[in-house]
Amino acid sequence: MRRWESAAIGALLGAFAVIHPAAAQVRGTIFGPGLRNYPIAIAPLAAREGSPADLATKFTDILGRDLTLSGQFRIVDREAHIEEAEPYTADAINFPNWSVIGALALVKGWYSLSGDTLSVEVRLFDVYQRRQIVGKRYNGGVGDLRRMAHRFADEIMAQLTGERGPFDSRIAFLSARGKGFKELYVMSLDGGDTKQLTNHRTINLSPAWSNDVRSLLYTSYRRRPALFSIDLTSSREKPIWQKAGVNVGGCYSPDGSMIALAVENDGNTDIVLLRPDGQLIRRLTDSYGQDLSPTWSPDGTQIAFTSDRSGRPQIYVVGVGGGEVQRVTSSGNENTSATWSPDGKRIAYVGRAGGTLNIFTTDPEGADVRQLTQSSGKNEEPSWSPDSRYIVFSSTRTGRQKLFVVDAATGASQVQLTVGDGDDSSPAWSRWLQ
Amino acid sequence: MRMRLLVAVAFVGLVAFNSVGCSTNKGAEDAYGGGLGEEGVGGGGSLDARRAGHGADSSGPLKDVTFDYDSSELREDGRLTLRENAAWLQSNTGATVEVEGHCDDRGTVEYNLALGAKRARVVKDYLVALGVADQRLTTISYGEELPLCYDQTESCWQRNRRAHFVVRGE
Numbered sequence: 001m002r003r004w005e006s007a008a009i010g011a012l013l014g015a016f017a018v019i020h021p022a023a024a025q026v027r028g029t030i031f032g033p034g035l036r037n038y039p040i041a042i043a044p045l046a047a048r049e050g051s052p053a054d055l056a057t058k059f060t061d062i063l064g065r066d067l068t069l070s071g072q073f074r075i076v077d078r079e080a081h082i083e084e085a086e087p088y089t090a091d092a093i094n095f096p097n098w099s100v101i102g103a104l105a106l107v108k109g110w111y112s113l114s115g116d117t118l119s120v121e122v123r124l125f126d127v128y129q130r131r132q133i134v135g136k137r138y139n140g141g142v143g144d145l146r147r148m149a150h151r152f153a154d155e156i157m158a159q160l161t162g163e164r165g166p167f168d169s170r171i172a173f174l175s176a177r178g179k180g181f182k183e184l185y186v187m188s189l190d191g192g193d194t195k196q197l198t199n200h201r202t203i204n205l206s207p208a209w210s211n212d213v214r215s216l217l218y219t220s221y222r223r224r225p226a227l228f229s230i231d232l233t234s235s236r237e238k239p240i241w242q243k244a245g246v247n248v249g250g251c252y253s254p255d256g257s258m259i260a261l262a263v264e265n266d267g268n269t270d271i272v273l274l275r276p277d278g279q280l281i282r283r284l285t286d287s288y289g290q291d292l293s294p295t296w297s298p299d300g301t302q303i304a305f306t307s308d309r310s311g312r313p314q315i316y317v318v319g320v321g322g323g324e325v326q327r328v329t330s331s332g333n334e335n336t337s338a339t340w341s342p343d344g345k346r347i348a349y350v351g352r353a354g355g356t357l358n359i360f361t362t363d364p365e366g367a368d369v370r371q372l373t374q375s376s377g378k379n380e381e382p383s384w385s386p387d388s389r390y391i392v393f394s395s396t397r398t399g400r401q402k403l404f405v406v407d408a409a410t411g412a413s414q415v416q417l418t419v420g421d422g423d424d425s426s427p428a429w430s431r432w433l434q
Numbered sequence: 435m436r437m438r439l440l441v442a443v444a445f446v447g448l449v450a451f452n453s454v455g456c457s458t459n460k461g462a463e464d465a466y467g468g469g470l471g472e473e474g475v476g477g478g479g480s481l482d483a484r485r486a487g488h489g490a491d492s493s494g495p496l497k498d499v500t501f502d503y504d505s506s507e508l509r510e511d512g513r514l515t516l517r518e519n520a521a522w523l524q525s526n527t528g529a530t531v532e533v534e535g536h537c538d539d540r541g542t543v544e545y546n547l548a549l550g551a552k553r554a555r556v557v558k559d560y561l562v563a564l565g566v567a568d569q570r571l572t573t574i575s576y577g578e579e580l581p582l583c584y585d586q587t588e589s590c591w592q593r594n595r596r597a598h599f600v601v602r603g604e
Contacts, residue, residue, distance in 0.1 A: 203579045203580075205543060205547075206543070206544065225574075244572070245551065245573075245575075246547050246548060246550075246551045246575050248543075248544050248547050249544050262544065264548070264551045266555060267551055267552050267554070267555025267556065267559075267573070268555075269547075269548040269551060290548040290552070292544050292545065292547075293542075306544070313541075313545060334541070336541070336542045336544070336545050337542050337544070350542055380542055381543075425543075
């Protein structure tokens, strides 16, 4: 988006609640198991001032798809709606029109498109209490419509579950959907805004987001494998680490001051810490085994990683300042690909179970292990959503390698995210967009 | 499937073209000194831009060495192959070799990169022990990224668990 648009969005996105701010007791309505099909009706937005009519349902379609993907909501069938887009204020809406079709919550609003300037005002209502919970106005360009819908989906989840939703974010991944090579792509969770970032026609591996969601680290084989940073907007790259040998799994610390990377030294792989420009800070691990796939704790003080120093690959944790290495996983004989949840409470990883690879989570001490997938395919490469509710991963259960998303607490709602030709792999879920 | 095999073949061939003159001073190399690499990375990243009908496993003068699952240990058949390969190298002293480490696809991508690197290193060390000059050998790992076949069968997996030799400058 153009600079003035992003400034407008930055300044005004989610800026102000419109009239009658929510009473607190509505928050956290959807707590607890079993309350995962909260019925919400989404009316098309009213078009103002001669704006084109097609945006009315575009916004609500994206919103509805996000809320459905969340696994928490059931969207009331549009065919059942009695009332139309208007009226959209709490004093004028006939709430019985909505409670009679089973809705507990209701979304209504308006939009205005003039030239390229888009304004969207949406409100969330509690149908039984007959009042507005929250209202937001978004201003930007017409190209910002999708982000506005994702922002409001996150807001609805914040209001009704107590935790912001993950939809205003991006997933980077590798896909061979083009011409057989795994190139770098970025999309939003619903598959919209899909953009191909690279066309190197070589081996590309392990994308990892910068904290500002403006660039990605990844390994690419030019003459030799090297770690690069690629800018999302310009696709311009700069090399970060180019020493001969394996280098893979580069990822930024939570404050962006360091990169952890697994590098090879004479056939043995260790984890090193670099400055963002690639200068070596120090080697973090030094064992006879292979140490790889680092992941940072969200407070930046620890790194979990894979090591086969005990003979088989397991997950370990070490302080960023060095020191004692603690083993995390104690069951199974092949545990790899750890990734730390943004809220710090869980580590997801890949374990060999049931004859294939499956996604597990554990607390950082190795207790409370949960197996999330039981599929006959290979399930691997987990990455956490910014709200720590979901994990995106790759799975070969349908025959091709595709991306799936799963509820991280229970393993429920495993939804396929990508379709079509080619293998999709190595997903990386960003923080929320700014 | 055939397309991918062609890609794999073309890729293996191209390494021969693109690595000429790319020597690494192994003796003085400190893997962690400085942090920035001693080789520039050109724009030429295209695997399929380099064409050569390099045979995937045995059409070059040096034969592949295969490994057991999740292992980088040389078997007796591997050591035998390496003695033959070393003999060839002793008779063709102008040749340099890139030793590639490959894996089957059953582990994770990153783990297989590390395993491939170990396999390449083990093979290189053995060739050096057999008298091949260290400076003639470089190593690279492709992990599970360049399989010879895709079947989920032991015979295919065994083919993929290999060290492969790309000869240059004969």
